[in-house]
Amino acid sequence: MTAAWCFPLSADPPLFGVSISRKRFSHNLIEKSKDFVINIPGPELLGAVRTCGEKTGKDTDKFGLAKLTKEHSEKVAAPSIAECQTSIECKVVEAKETGDHVLFVGEAVNIKKRKIGKKIIQDERGELRGL
Amino acid sequence: MTAAWCFPLSADPPLFGVSISRKRFSHNLIEKSKDFVINIPGPELLGAVRTCGEKTGKDTDKFGLAKLTKEHSEKVAAPSIAECQTSIECKVVEAKETGDHVLFVGEAVNIKKRKIGKKIIQDERGELRGL
Numbered sequence: 053m054t055a056a057w058c059f060p061l062s063a064d065p066p067l068f069g070v071s072i073s074r075k076r077f078s079h080n081l082i083e084k085s086k087d088f089v090i091n092i093p094g095p096e097l098l099g100a101v102r103t104c105g106e107k108t109g110k111d112t113d114k115f116g117l118a119k120l121t122k123e124h125s126e127k128v129a130a131p132s133i134a135e136c137q138t139s140i141e142c143k144v145v146e147a148k149e150t151g152d153h154v155l156f157v158g159e160a161v162n163i164k165k166r167k168i169g170k171k172i173i174q175d176e177r178g179e180l181r182g183l
Numbered sequence: 184m185t186a187a188w189c190f191p192l193s194a195d196p197p198l199f200g201v202s203i204s205r206k207r208f209s210h211n212l213i214e215k216s217k218d219f220v221i222n223i224p225g226p227e228l229l230g231a232v233r234t235c236g237e238k239t240g241k242d243t244d245k246f247g248l249a250k251l252t253k254e255h256s257e258k259v260a261a262p263s264i265a266e267c268q269t270s271i272e273c274k275v276v277e278a279k280e281t282g283d284h285v286l287f288v289g290e291a292v293n294i295k296k297r298k299i300g301k302k303i304i305q306d307e308r309g310e311l312r313g314l
Contacts, residue, residue, distance in 0.1 A: 059190040061202050062282020069200070069281075071192050148279075150200075150288060151193020157281060 053078040054105030057153070058090055066160040068142055071153045077110040082156055086144045087128035091136035094169025100135070127162040137171075139164045184209040185236030188284070189221055197291040199273055202284045208241040213287055217275045218259035222267040225300025231266070258293040268302075270295045 055078075057071040068090060072079045082088050093101055100118035107114055115122045121134035125141045132139035142158025149155075186209075188202040199221060203210045213219050224232055231249035238245055246253045252265035256272045263270035273289025280286075 057191055059200075059202070060188055061286060062284045065282050067282045069190075069202075069286075071190070071200075151196050151198045153193045155192060155200075 053109070054101050055090075061157060067145070068140060068158050068160060069155055070158070071150065071155045073153050077108050079154060081109075081130070082144065083147070085129045087130050088142050088144070088156065088158055089125055089128060089130045089132050090138075090140040090142065091133040092138040092140075093133075093136050094171070096169050097135060125162070126164070132164065134166075135168065137166055137169050139166075184240070185232050186221075192288060198276070199271060199289050199291060200286055201289070202281065202286045204284050208239050210285060212240075212261070213275065214278070216260045218261050219273050219275070219287065219289055220256055220259060220261045220263050221269075221271040221273065222264040223269040223271075224264075224267050225302070227300050228266060256293070257295070263295065265297075266299065268297055268300050270297075 053072075053076060055070050055072065059069050061067040061069045070082075070088060070090070072082070078088075100120055103118040104114050104120075107117060114120075115133075123132045123134040123139075125132045125139070128141045128143060130141075132141070140160050141162040141164075143161050144156050145159050146157040147154055148157070184203075184207060186201050186203065190200050192198040192200045201213075201219060201221070203213070209219075228251075231251055234249040235245050235251075238248060245251075246264075254263045254265040254270075256263045256270070259272045259274060261272075263272070271291050272293040272295075274292050275287050276290050277288040278285055279288070
């Protein structure tokens with residue numbers, strides 16, 4: 053799924069959080085597998101990001117629809133996305149109810165970086181370069 | 184302080200998280216006051232954001248140094264920043280140890296929007312407009 057509510061929580065150990073509504077299909081998947089992958093897209097994937105945010109994987113092959121390639125992860129069961137610049141494989145260490153969402157806290161157990169897509173850098177004056 | 188690790192956690196009730204190292208002065212302030220304000224800057228405040236991220240408020244007047252204006256918040260003790268586009272006043276409902284940081288979960292009790300600074304919008308093709 054497209055997860056805007058995804059963030060780092062600790063440097064050592066490397067922990068990441070993802071906050072997902074219980075209504076989402078991804079919530080069920082993570083609850084079963086106890087792992088997830090944070091795939092970081094470049095700006096050229098905006099269309100795919102939108103598709104993955106608008107459709108549910110419950111009855112749709114989102115990889116096919118968004119023209120993304122499923123890739124086996126190295127240390128977790130959840131797949132990675134081959135078109136993304138970075139994939140952070142996480143094992144869930146805690147699941148916590150926060151309001152109408154569940155916060156899954158995951159420890160990064162593997163990271164894969166790929167030299168693809170555009171990189172955006174913000175310079176000293178706040179200008180965005182690389183677009 | 185400049186907090187990159189700051190994120191929404193729930194829509195109803197409106198909960199926000201901020202993950203702060205125990206070493207930071209802000210950690211002590213929030214632990215005492217049990218509240219915080221998320222001030223969202225425009226890109227023109229990049230210099231001030233950097234200053235507030237590099238200096239500690241323990242022995243420095245960061246408002247003076249970064250040329251920012253302290254403003255009384257309406258429903259919490261922590262001050263707001265008058266130059267920011269939005270200030271979200273939060274009361275801490277939980278503090279939780281996550282690795283080497285503490286995750287403060289705050290419920291938004293007031294929001295102030297100001298018509299200042301540049302707005303950046305990402306269009307259909309991924310282009311950033313308004314810079």
